[in-house]
Amino acid sequence: MTDPQKQQAASQSARAITCPSCGGSIGIKAAGYTVSVACLYCGTVLDVANDDVRVIAEYHQAVAQLDIPLGTRGSLFGVEWEAIGWLERSSIDGAWQEYLLFNPYAGYRWLVLSEGEWQFGTMLTDRPETLSGEAVRWRGNLYELEDEPYRIATRRVLGEFYWRVRAGDQVDAATFARGREQLSCEWNADETQWTQMVPLDRRKVGGAFGPQDKPGPKGKPEKPAAGPQTARGGWSDRPFSADGDVRRMVGWGLAALVVMLVVMASLSGDRAGMKGSMQVVVDGAATHGEFGPVEVGRAKQMLTVHLDGPALSNEWVDVKLTLVNRVTHQAIPAVATLENYNGSDSDGNWTSGDHDATLHLYDVPRGSYNLLIEGQGHSWHDPNAPTTASLVHDAQIAAGLPTTDATNPWGLVEKPPLRTEALTFLVEDGGMDWPLFWTFAVLIMGVPCVILIYRVSGGGRR
Amino acid sequence: MSELLCPQCGAPVPLRSAAMPYAVCGHCQSVIRREGDTATRIGEAASLPFDVSPIELGMRGTAPDGAPFTVAGRVRWGWGDGAWNEWLLALPNGGYAWLGEAMGQFQYLTERANLLDHPLLREFAQGGALPLGATIDLDGRIFTAADVKRATCLGSEGDLPFATPIGLAIDSIDFREPSGAALSVQRDPDGVSAYAGAYIDLSVLKPKGLRRIEGWTLPEALR
Numbered sequence: 001m002t003d004p005q006k007q008q009a010a011s012q013s014a015r016a017i018t019c020p021s022c023g024g025s026i027g028i029k030a031a032g033y034t035v036s037v038a039c040l041y042c043g044t045v046l047d048v049a050n051d052d053v054r055v056i057a058e059y060h061q062a063v064a065q066l067d068i069p070l071g072t073r074g075s076l077f078g079v080e081w082e083a084i085g086w087l088e089r090s091s092i093d094g095a096w097q098e099y100l101l102f103n104p105y106a107g108y109r110w111l112v113l114s115e116g117e118w119q120f121g122t123m124l125t126d127r128p129e130t131l132s133g134e135a136v137r138w139r140g141n142l143y144e145l146e147d148e149p150y151r152i153a154t155r156r157v158l159g160e161f162y163w164r165v166r167a168g169d170q171v172d173a174a175t176f177a178r179g180r181e182q183l184s185c186e187w188n189a190d191e192t193q194w195t196q197m198v199p200l201d202r203r204k205v206g207g208a209f210g211p212q213d214k215p216g217p218k219g220k221p222e223k224p225a226a227g228p229q230t231a232r233g234g235w236s237d238r239p240f241s242a243d244g245d246v247r248r249m250v251g252w253g254l255a256a257l258v259v260m261l262v263v264m265a266s267l268s269g270d271r272a273g274m275k276g277s278m279q280v281v282v283d284g285a286a287t288h289g290e291f292g293p294v295e296v297g298r299a300k301q302m303l304t305v306h307l308d309g310p311a312l313s314n315e316w317v318d319v320k321l322t323l324v325n326r327v328t329h330q331a332i333p334a335v336a337t338l339e340n341y342n343g344s345d346s347d348g349n350w351t352s353g354d355h356d357a358t359l360h361l362y363d364v365p366r367g368s369y370n371l372l373i374e375g376q377g378h379s380w381h382d383p384n385a386p387t388t389a390s391l392v393h394d395a396q397i398a399a400g401l402p403t404t405d406a407t408n409p410w411g412l413v414e415k416p417p418l419r420t421e422a423l424t425f426l427v428e429d430g431g432m433d434w435p436l437f438w439t440f441a442v443l444i445m446g447v448p449c450v451i452l453i454y455r456v457s458g459g460g461r462r
Numbered sequence: 463m464s465e466l467l468c469p470q471c472g473a474p475v476p477l478r479s480a481a482m483p484y485a486v487c488g489h490c491q492s493v494i495r496r497e498g499d500t501a502t503r504i505g506e507a508a509s510l511p512f513d514v515s516p517i518e519l520g521m522r523g524t525a526p527d528g529a530p531f532t533v534a535g536r537v538r539w540g541w542g543d544g545a546w547n548e549w550l551l552a553l554p555n556g557g558y559a560w561l562g563e564a565m566g567q568f569q570y571l572t573e574r575a576n577l578l579d580h581p582l583l584r585e586f587a588q589g590g591a592l593p594l595g596a597t598i599d600l601d602g603r604i605f606t607a608a609d610v611k612r613a614t615c616l617g618s619e620g621d622l623p624f625a626t627p628i629g630l631a632i633d634s635i636d637f638r639e640p641s642g643a644a645l646s647v648q649r650d651p652d653g654v655s656a657y658a659g660a661y662i663d664l665s666v667l668k669p670k671g672l673r674r675i676e677g678w679t680l681p682e683a684l685r
Contacts, residue, residue, distance in 0.1 A: 015512050032513020033565060035544045049544055051511065079681050104514040104675050105664065105684055107566020125567055125661035126642035162565045164543050190594075191608065 017053050019044060029071075029084045030102045034160040038085075039063075040070060045157065045166050057166055063158055064088070067113065068099055070159040074208030076120060076200070079106050083209065085159035091150045091173075100161060108162065110195065111205070118200040121184070128176070128183055128194055136176050136183065138196075143176035143183050150174070152186065249448035257441055264437060274371075277424040280309070280317050282377035284418045292370035293326065294427050300363045302433065305334070305371075306426040308356040312340040314381070317423060320374040321359065325367045334359045338423070341380055360433050375423050468492055470503045478519065478534035481556030482621035486535075493618075493625050505627035510538055510617035515563060516664065516684075517549050518673035519620045526570055526666060529553050533561075535620030539613040539634065550622060558623065560657060561667075562646065569644050570667070571659035574600075578656055583647060587654040592635050598645060600658065605637035605645045624652065 015031035018024070024041035028034050028048060035049045036056060043063045047054040066086055068074075073082045085100030096114035098121075110121030128138035134145045154169040173186045182197040278289040296303070309317050316339035323332040339353035465474045466485075473489035477496075485494045486507045493505045521533040535550035546564035553559060562569035577583060577600065586592045596607040613634050618626035630650065637645035646657045665683045672684055 014514075030514060030566075032511070032515060032545065032547075049542070050540070078683075080679065102566070103681070104678055105516045105672065105681050123567075127638070127640040129640055162544065 017046070017048060019046065020053060020055055021046075021058055028160055029082055030104070030160060030162065033102075033162045034084075035162055036164050036166075037160045038157040038165070040158060043156075043158065047164065048160075049164075056164070064156055066099075066158070067097075068111070068209045072209050074205075074210065076101075076109075076111075076204070076208050079103055081106075081109060081111075081208075083111070083159075085161045085165075086157070087154055087165070088156040089152050089154050091152050093150070095155065100159065110197075111200075112197065116202070118202055118205045119182070119197040120200045121195045121197045124183075124194040124196060128185075138183060138194075141178055143178045143181075145174065146177040146182065147173075147175040249451070250445070253444045253448060256444055257437075260437065260440060264433060273426055273428045275424065275426040277422055278373060278375065279420040280375035280377045280423045282315055282379050282419045282421060284377070286374050286376040289373045289375075290370055291373070291425075292368075294323065294369040294371055294429070296364050296366050296369065296429065299366050301366070301429065303361040303364050304428045304433075305359045305361065306356065306428070307336055307338060307359070308424045309338040309340075309421055310355060310424070311421055312338060312355045314341055314343070315339070315377055315379050315421060316341075316353070317375050317377045317421065319357075319423070322372040322374075323361060323364065323369045324372060325365075325369055327367060330365075332361055332364060334361060360436075371425075371427060373423070373425065377419075377421055379419075466494075466496065466499075466501050468494065468503075469501050470494075475501075477621065478532055479550070479552035479556075479558065479621045481552070481558070482534065482550070482623055484622045484625050486618050486620060486622070486626065488619060493627055495625065504625060507619075507626050508615065508617040508628045510536075510619060513538075513545075513547070514675055515547055516672045516675065517547070517561065517563065517669075518671075521669055521671045521673070523551075523667040523669040525551065525553065525559060526662065529557075531559065531667075533620075534558075535618070535622040537618045537622065537626055538616040539632070540616040541611045541613045545616055550620065552621070559659075560646075568662055568664055569646070569659055570662045571644070571646055571657035574645075574656050574658040577645070577647075577658065578654060583654060583656060586633075586635075586647065586649060592633075592647070598637060600645065603639050603641070603643060605639045605643070607635055608638040609636035610634075624650070 014027040014029050017026050017028060017037070019026055019039040019042065021044035022039060022042035024039055026037055026039060026046075028037065035047070037046045037048050038044070039046065040063060044058050045056040047056050064086070068083045070083050070086060073080055075081070081101035081103050083099045084102045087098045087100075088095060089098060090096070094115070096112060099111040099113075101109040101111055108123065110119075110123075112119040112121055124138075126139075128136040128143065130136050131142075136143050149172055152171050152173050154165070154167055157165050157167055171186045171188045173184060176183045176185070180199045184195045184197055186193050186195070274291070274294055276289075276291050278287060280287050294303070303323070305321060307319055307321075309315075316337055319336045319338065321334045321336065323334075324330070336357040336359055338355050338357055340351065340355045341353050342349065342351040344350065465476050467473070468475050468487040468490060470492040471487065471490040473487060475485050475487050475494060477485065483496055485496065486492070487494060491507045491509050492503045493507050495502045495504050517533060517536075519533055519536065523531055523533075525531050531551040531553050533549050534552040537548045537550075539546055539548065544564075546562065549561040549563065551559045551561055558573075560569075560571045562571060577598070578587065580598055582592060582596060582598060592607060592610065594607055594610050598605045611634055613632055615626050615628070615630040615632075633649040635647045637647070639645075642661045644659055644661060646659075648655050648657075669684060672680060674680075
């Protein structure tokens with residue numbers, strides 16, 4: 001029962017067309033669903049609903065350079081998606097970007113980037129119920145009107161779409177919210193489409209769709225890349241395919257690192273420090289300490305705080321640290337966990353955890369600050385260790401619930417006196433953020449290294 | 463599974479659903495009518511354009527009511543702004559259902575002949591128009607006509623309940639309802655047929671033997 005057609009079809013996964021406007025070769029990923037394509041090379045919008053490819057709107061413009069290049073794949077929520085289409089849309093409040101994701105087994109989803117925030121959109125096949133102009137109910141939950149109806153215009157398009165897309169399309173929209181989740185409703189004369197939007201951590205997007213969106217310091221959104229790009233002739237002209245470019249890549253990489261080193265060093269300031277220590281109660285109330293002053297002399301300064309609990313043993317300390325401006329009372333918070341665990345099992349003795357931590361506070365404005373430290377210590381018990389009741393502090397057990405411990409069936413607890421552990425800190429006015437520097441060094445130099453390895457192994461032959 | 467030979471080219475034509483009176487030869491695209499042991503060529507079907515649908519002939523699964531099915535046939539319909547697939551699911555005892563596939567979304571639909579008594583559909587069967595926004599009350603639910611289009615057959619394969627010659631044109635109307643239930647009404651040269659069902663997730667059908675698409679792995683939930 002083998003159909004000759006089917007065998008033929010199994011060997012393909014994309015339909016190839018040639019752009020009648022620029023001659024570029026375009027692979028259609030969602031063949032059979034895709035209705036229109038905006039050429040990746042010249043931006044011309046093509047009708048591919050039928051066998052003959054027709055031009056809908058001819059452009060010879062520089063096409064946009066995207067955060068996620070079309071064709072990139074990434075996994076979100078356990079499904080692999082390929083970015084196949086991109087829209088730049090705008091309303092009276094500003095512009096944003098929408099990527100159309102496709103998986104032949106799972107259909108379409110949206111990835112929306114607006115003001116540095118990502119959202120994952122799923123089109124609904126059921127309809128939220130309108131309760132009033134201000135609220136809708138969907139699957140038992142209430143969503144309240146967030147954005148009054150507004151007009152959306154599509155400014156630019158790239159890639160393939162399951163409808164006849166073109167720049168200038170307009171729809172009306174309204175947004176309803178429940179916490180950080182949104183329902184977006186878009187309508188025109190012919191149809192109404194509801195989409196559920198859930199927030200996505202930008203690191204998750206970056207992790208899924210490659211290095212285009214690595215988190216920067218403090219998770220600040222990077223500027224969306226929208227600069228013009230010279231048209232490429234074809235896939236073979238992509239970067240890194242020419243010979244003799246490794247030296248150039250390494251050279252530019254090193255130059256970037258040197259510049260970065262100089263900039264980071266100039267921002268790091270002098271190293272006038274302030275140090276001190278406090279005692280933290282283990283398994284008791286949080287301990288508070290106030291120290292100061294910490295003087296910041298430059299307009300924007302990075303501060304480095306070293307924390308250490310040198311004597312921690314099978315304990316951890318949660319530290320909340322706040323830098324408070326003495327004049328403006330502006331607060332800059334940070335948190336850290338110091339921990340040290342040890343024990344023995346069938347493999348022998350082991351230890352884990354770091355009893356010290358280094359925090360970087362970026363962009364601290366000029367001024368005089370107090371350092372507030374709140375520390376709370378906790379003890380930890382190796383479940384494999386033979387010790388018993390004397391160290392049990394679990395609230396449930398203390399309440400008299402039976403334990404599984406055969407030697408103490410009633411969970412009777414003998415409370416030991418509260419212990420304290422020393423916590424030391426050192427605040428440095430500046431300091432080089434070496435982990436950040438090395439992270440960038442690996443990122444920058446890793447690319448030419450990977451390319452070099454790829455070529456040496458013969459993978460680059462075509 | 464029995465086989466017959468194509469009266470046109472002699473190629474074997476597998477019979478996936480003995481209850482279906484028509485089949486399309488996978489080799490020469492002949493539309494074959496079966497009556498008992500005789501097979502007659504009555505026309506030619508268009509050959510299907512390439513698509514990346516995850517469904518294929520022979521795929522098995524379980525209908526929402528628990529009945530096992532086999533994908534026995536497909537018709538692909540095209541209209542001005544796109545195309546969609548309708549997969550024939552052969553159920554036990556000669557029954558069948560349709561799996562509609564459009565824009566990566568799926569609808570499971572079974573025939574509801576009693577719907578044809580509805581005044582709106584009677585008028586439609588006599589050649590009248592059925593406007594966007596018209597409503598039909600069924601089982602206490604209100605269905606609204608959300609999509610009205612004229613479509614032509616772009617190709618077909620396998621066993622089918624009707625003939626699909628090149629140029630076959632239909633009027634197709636989709637009704638939607640808040641909970642995701644759906645109605646589909648089609649008017650072809652032989653008359654009007656009506657189907658009721660709902661949007662479903664592919665995983666609901668517990669598909670076995672989804673089409674392998676090069677470069678993609680089957681998601682865990684569909685294995």
